[in-house]
Amino acid sequence: MKTQKTINLALQFSRFPGGRFNTDGEFNGEKFREKFLKPALDENKSIVVELDGTAGYGSSFLEEAFGGLVRELHMDPADLERRMTLVSNDKSLISEIWEYIKAAK
Amino acid sequence: MPPKLSLYNDYESTVQFISNIRAIALGQRRRVWLDFDETTQIGPAAMLVLLAEIYRCRKIEANAARVTGSYPADKKLERDLQDAGFYKLLDVRNRLPDQNPSGQTEYIPFVTGTKTVGEVADGLQKALLGPTIHMRPDLSSKLYRGLTEAMTNVVQHAYPPDAPGPRRFKSRWWLVGHIDKQKQQLMVMLFDQGVGIPKTLPKNYNAELITAMLGSLGIITPRHAEFIQAAMALGRSKTKDEHRGRGLQDLRSFVDNAGTGSLTIFSSRGQFEYRAGGKESLTNHDKSLGGTLIEWTVPLAALENVSNGD
Numbered sequence: 001m002k003t004q005k006t007i008n009l010a011l012q013f014s015r016f017p018g019g020r021f022n023t024d025g026e027f028n029g030e031k032f033r034e035k036f037l038k039p040a041l042d043e044n045k046s047i048v049v050e051l052d053g054t055a056g057y058g059s060s061f062l063e064e065a066f067g068g069l070v071r072e073l074h075m076d077p078a079d080l081e082r083r084m085t086l087v088s089n090d091k092s093l094i095s096e097i098w099e100y101i102k103a104a105k
Numbered sequence: 106m107p108p109k110l111s112l113y114n115d116y117e118s119t120v121q122f123i124s125n126i127r128a129i130a131l132g133q134r135r136r137v138w139l140d141f142d143e144t145t146q147i148g149p150a151a152m153l154v155l156l157a158e159i160y161r162c163r164k165i166e167a168n169a170a171r172v173t174g175s176y177p178a179d180k181k182l183e184r185d186l187q188d189a190g191f192y193k194l195l196d197v198r199n200r201l202p203d204q205n206p207s208g209q210t211e212y213i214p215f216v217t218g219t220k221t222v223g224e225v226a227d228g229l230q231k232a233l234l235g236p237t238i239h240m241r242p243d244l245s246s247k248l249y250r251g252l253t254e255a256m257t258n259v260v261q262h263a264y265p266p267d268a269p270g271p272r273r274f275k276s277r278w279w280l281v282g283h284i285d286k287q288k289q290q291l292m293v294m295l296f297d298q299g300v301g302i303p304k305t306l307p308k309n310y311n312a313e314l315i316t317a318m319l320g321s322l323g324i325i326t327p328r329h330a331e332f333i334q335a336a337m338a339l340g341r342s343k344t345k346d347e348h349r350g351r352g353l354q355d356l357r358s359f360v361d362n363a364g365t366g367s368l369t370i371f372s373s374r375g376q377f378e379y380r381a382g383g384k385e386s387l388t389n390h391d392k393s394l395g396g397t398l399i400e401w402t403v404p405l406a407a408l409e410n411v412s413n414g415d
Contacts, residue, residue, distance in 0.1 A: 014223070015227075016222075016223025016224045016226075016227055017223060017253075018221040018222070018223035018226070018256065018257065019220070019221030019253065019256070019257045019260065020257060020261070021261075024220065024221045024257050024260050025220040025221030025222055025223070025257075025260070026220070026222075027223060028221070055223055055224075055226070055227035055245070055246065055249045056223075056227075056245065056246035056247070056248075056250050056253070057246070057250060058221075058249075058250050058253040058254040058257065058352070059250070059254065059352065059355050060253075060254060060257050060351070060352055063351065090243075090246075
C-alpha cells in the first residue's frame with residue numbers, strides 16, 4: 001500500500017461538480033466517490049482532498065461523494081477521520097462534509 | 106395578449122393565458138399567434154414560464170400546432186423578449202441590435218437542459234453580471250449551490266415515471282437570469298413543468314413525518330403553499346432520510362449569505378416566499394402554474410465585495 005495520495009477535485013475531476021447520482025449529471029458525487037475517493041482510499045494509507053477551485057458544491061454532491069463512503073461502501077467514519085484530510089479555505093465546507101460522513105451510518 | 110403578464114401582480118390571468126397556449130396548440134392542435142400589440146410588460150418569472158411553454162410546443166411536442174407571434178409595439182418589451190431568446194425560439198429574426206444600447210445586460214438568453222450542469226450555473230452569473238461586477242466568492246458559490254441543487258431536484262423528483270408527457274420531456278428545466286435596472290437587483294429563475302412539490306413531497310417523506318411537520322408549523326388544513334413550506338422545513342430537519350432532504354435547504358443559502366433578498370417558490374397552486382432574516386409568507390392561488398418556479402432576488406449592492414476603505 002502506498003503512503004499518501006492527493007486529489008485536487010477541481011483539477012482532476014471538474015471545476016463544476018453537481019448532482020448526486022450518475023443519472024443526475026456528468027460530474028456527480030457518486031462518480032467522484034467511485035472513480036477517485038474509493039480507489040485512493042483502497043490503495044493508500046492516507047489521502048488529501050483539495051476542495052478549492054471549483055465554482056461551488058451542492059449538498060447532494062457532497063453527501064453522496066463523502067457520506068456515501070460510509071452509507072454505500074461501509075467505511076468507518078473514525079477510520080476516515082484518521083486517513084482522510086480535507087483542505088479548503090472554506091472551513092464550513094469541511095465541517096459540512098464531516099457532518100455528512102458522521103450522519104451516514 | 107394581456108397588457109401585462111406577471112406572476113406577482115396578475116397571477117391568475119397570466120397562468121390562464123399561458124395555459125391557453127398549451128390547450129390550443131397541443132389540445133386542439135390549432136395554430137397560435139401571439140399578438141403583442143397591447144402588451145407592454147412581461148415580468149421575468151412570467152417570461153420564463155412563457156418561454157418554457159413555447160419551447161414545449163415548438164421543440165418537444167411533435168403534435169403541437171405552430172406557435173408564433175408578432176413584435177410588440179413597446180420597444181422595451183421587444184428588447185427584453187429578444188435578449189431572453191424569445192425570437193430565436195420562434196425562429197424569427199431579431200430586429201434590434203445585439204448589444205443593448207444601455208450597455209448593461211438585462212436578460213441573458215434562456216437555457217434549458219435535462220441534467221445537473223454546473224457549467225451552466227456558473228456561466229449564468231458571469232454572463233449576467235459582465236466584467237464590471239465581481240460577485241463575492243461566498244455568494245457566487247452559494248448561488249452555484251442553489252442552482253445545481255435545484256437542477257438535481259428537477260432531475261430526481263419533478264417528473265416521476267407515472268407523470269404525463271413525452272419521454273424526451275422528462276427532467277427538463279429552463280433557466281433565465283435578469284438584472285432589474287430599476288430596482289437594481291439580480292434575479293435568477295429556474296422552472297420545470299413537473300408535477301410540483303405538493304405532489305412530490307409525499308413520495309420523498311413518509312406521511313407521519315409530513316403530518317408532524319405541518320403540525321409543528323401550526324398548519325391544520327394544508328394547501329399547496331403550506332406543502333412547500335413543509336418541504337423547506339423538512340429539508341432542515343434531522344430524519345432518517347436526511348441525506349436526501351437537504352436540496353431544498355440549499356436554495357436558501359444564497360439569500361442567507363447575502364443577508365438580503367428573497368427566495369420565492371411557485372409550485373402548482375402554492376407560492377412560498379422566504380426573505381433573508383427568516384420571514385416566510387405564503388399565498389395560495391386558484392390556478393396551477395403547471396410546474397415549479399424557483400426565483401432568487403438579491404440587490405446588486407449586496408453582491409460585490411465591500412471595500413474596507415483605507
